[in-house]
């Protein structure tokens with residue numbers, strides 16, 4: 001099947017091939033078991049790092065590959081097509097904590113964290129949401145209070161991808177005082193490491209999809225962090241988080257495209273093999289129309305994604321395009337995987353067949369890093385932005 005509507009450079013094709021072969025060799029044989037066990041083998045993270053996939057957009061001086069966003073997303077699509085759980089660890093790590101430190105960190109912070117993160121010694125996580133602050137992220141209540149030249153943090157973070165495996169967590173907390181709340185401007189970003197006293201990993205969530213990727217609560221109980229763990233300027237943490245989600249949402253879009261592509265590829269193969277009423281399914285127009293619509297939507301989702309990523313690589317603002325891309329790709333993934341199950345019929349509903357996991361994994365792409373409703377709000381607000 002040809003997918004090259006947006007032409008890739010030779011280097012991008014090489015990385016695509018590398019990611020595709022790696023995913024088929026190292027991930028595909030285990031993906032169903034990891035899903036059943038609700039745990040991936042942590043060695044897969046080390047292997048991703050050995051390929052350079054945990055520092056894809058990190059400059060070479062911090063031991064990264066120094067690649068552009070499109071190349072990163074090409075690789076991420078390949079991993080996602082085989083196992084969206086492994087892909088989310090890669091996506092969160094590259095798009096959120098790594099980019100935050102690179103963009104807003106001091107030189108000392110970059111030197112301290114980025115090489116070890118690129119080497120896979122410290123997996124990154126991002127802690128924004130709280131049990132009572134999901135879509136309304138600025139309503140968070142985790143509080144950081146000054147203590148000498150450092151801070152003491154108290155609060156609970158929710159739905160943190162890789163939170164129990166992470167060596168570096170970018171956590172947002174309020175630094176305004178309870179009587180003088182400043183809304184989104186009263187939030188700061190902190191670089192948290194798990195050995196801090198008062199850091200606790202809470203409940204591991206039991207999820208519909210992405211079962212091999214751990215999603216946990218984190219709590220901070222009078223957890224003291226030093227001054228050099230504040231990222232950038234005090235009060236700017238919400239804006240840093242939102243700017244980073246502009247990147248992260250492209251990662252989710254690539255993940256959704258990968259899931260949808262896998263569902264289409266399985267469906268195309270199945271429709272050629274499965275016979276009913278004396279003919280292969282692919283000879284029935286009802287099935288042809290489904291396959292054609294699936295392929296068209298996936299190709300459109302990928303074209304929008306690469307266009308948004310190219311805009312980012314040119315240094316242009318991408319808030320709106322990133323939200324459009326995530327919105328369209330995630331709804332495409334949900335729709336395509338639903339159609340795939342329909343094509344597979346009764347078999348599609350069974351765990352023995354691959355489209356069932358893809359369907360479950362697709363759903364969260366419409367929810368995390370901002371629900372589809374939040375993406376529509378971001379897009380609509382940009383229409384009125386001056």
Ligand code: CAA
Nearest residue numbers: 128135136137138160161184239242243319368369370374
């Ligand atoms: N880039 C730069 N700045 C931005 C921005 C962006 N994309 N979005 C907002 N801002 C700035 C605004 O300009 C504003 O700045 P000023 O105070 O200087 O004016 C400030 O941030 C506050 O913005 P809003 O007034 O728009 O804030 P809001 O409270 O209305 O919220 C929202 C906006 C878009 C709804 C936002 O809350 C949002 O995106 N919510 C969804 C949260 C989300 O995506 N959570 C996912 C968590 S990560 C995850 O899923 C877990 C995981 O591990 C995968």
